[in-house]
Amino acid sequence: MTPTIKRELRCRSAIEPMVGHMKADGELGRNHLLGVASDAMNALLVAAGHNLRLILNRLKPFVAWLMAALMGSFV
DSSP, X not given: OOXXXXXHHHHHHHHHHHHHHHHHTSOTTOOOSOSHHHHHHHHHHHHHHHHHHHHHHHHHHHXXXXXXXXXXXXX
């Protein structure tokens, strides 16, 4: 295999799980809109929702710590 093919396979193997999660959790397989433009819009909205879920999951420990700190200061 050429170095270019190896690099492309690594990129693809990194992207495939994300697409699988978006199809299963983000309902990428469903598109209730009509037209080619709506297909692109649906994919972008699913990707944005996926990114928001990732951001919120990273913020959960911080918010829990912040709430515990605030509740501890009022007691």
